[in-house]
Amino acid sequence: MRIEEELKLDFQDVLIRPKRSTLTSRSDVDISRDFVFRHSGRRYHGVPIIAANMDTVGSFEMARALDRHQLATALHKHYDEAALVAFFQALPASSTVFYSMGITREDYQKFRRVKEVAGDAIACVCVDVANGYTKSFIDFLQRLRTGYPNITIMAGNVVTGEMAEELILDGADIVKVGIGPGSVCTTRKMTGIGYPQLSAIIECADAAHGLGGLICADGGCTSPGDLAKAFGGGADFVMLGGMLAGHDECMGAVVEQDGAKKLRFYGMSSRAAMDLHSGGVANYRAAEGKEVLLDPRGPVDGTVQEILGGVRSACTYVGAHKLRELSKRTTFIRVARQLNEVFGQS
Numbered sequence: 001m002r003i004e005e006e007l008k009l010d011f012q013d014v015l016i017r018p019k020r021s022t023l024t025s026r027s028d029v030d031i032s033r034d035f036v037f038r039h040s041g042r043r044y045h046g047v048p049i050i051a052a053n054m055d056t057v058g059s060f061e062m063a064r065a066l067d068r069h070q071l072a073t074a075l076h077k078h079y080d081e082a083a084l085v086a087f088f089q090a091l092p093a094s095s096t097v098f099y100s101m102g103i104t105r106e107d108y109q110k111f112r113r114v115k116e117v118a119g120d121a122i123a124c125v126c127v128d129v130a131n132g133y134t135k136s137f138i139d140f141l142q143r144l145r146t147g148y149p150n151i152t153i154m155a156g157n158v159v160t161g162e163m164a165e166e167l168i169l170d171g172a173d174i175v176k177v178g179i180g181p182g183s184v185c186t187t188r189k190m191t192g193i194g195y196p197q198l199s200a201i202i203e204c205a206d207a208a209h210g211l212g213g214l215i216c217a218d219g220g221c222t223s224p225g226d227l228a229k230a231f232g233g234g235a236d237f238v239m240l241g242g243m244l245a246g247h248d249e250c251m252g253a254v255v256e257q258d259g260a261k262k263l264r265f266y267g268m269s270s271r272a273a274m275d276l277h278s279g280g281v282a283n284y285r286a287a288e289g290k291e292v293l294l295d296p297r298g299p300v301d302g303t304v305q306e307i308l309g310g311v312r313s314a315c316t317y318v319g320a321h322k323l324r325e326l327s328k329r330t331t332f333i334r335v336a337r338q339l340n341e342v343f344g345q346s
Contacts, residue, residue, distance in 0.1 A: 019318045217233075264294075
């Protein structure tokens, strides 16, 4: 047993210090990014925000809606093969949509069959597991990279710099960062495992960027200001679940509560998800997620406008003309968490 004494930070532990700026309007800020991925060599241009691969968020409908704003989507992995083929074959070439998969033999065989028919329409893959520290995960990543050298691979989740380096060296173009920060994730409560999300982003970004890789901050964002902090901390992409949940495009089940319509939103390791997709919680594990009921929020376009407007505004406060400049212009100020709770900061 050992104890690390170094301070680690979450989003609510900091604010971004304003700096002098020559920007005259939020409309002058360019919040798109351009990347060339380390392994696939593919080029990316868009707003680097990704809808999470949760079955109540990462839907075909969400992908189509976000594409209008140049945002990306990681589809959930529970669509059948025919539906996936039809979707990707109709996808515009300029869109960024990730095919999501686990690391079982069945996951790999399903991907091979869909990819064989859909061809180059599937350019991006999200390899998603709760624990990215296992040898089986690394072995799968290496196998996928060897078999498909030209696809862009996002893989995770991890929270430490040395493992971000490992994934980059083993074939990941983007490392997904975050264990336990999501609003419907209970991993920290159930297992005691986790890492404060802002520090995870800072440390993993430093490690990945040194090798020419990228990171995606996954979880913990509850407001546009949290996205600004994630980008300010070095995240190249930010993945959103709860902030995009409850919209028309989520395709979640509608239930009634006290006469009002509600939309289900749950973690993918929750009992609700495992009952739906796995026939229940296996006898060797416990659920590590929860379910909440949300008020319907209408079309996602309004929320996207709020998010993008908040990030643009953050850039104007620190003088960043482009989103890629934000991390260079960011100075974090530590704040007392008790004051955050009193004044509702996040």
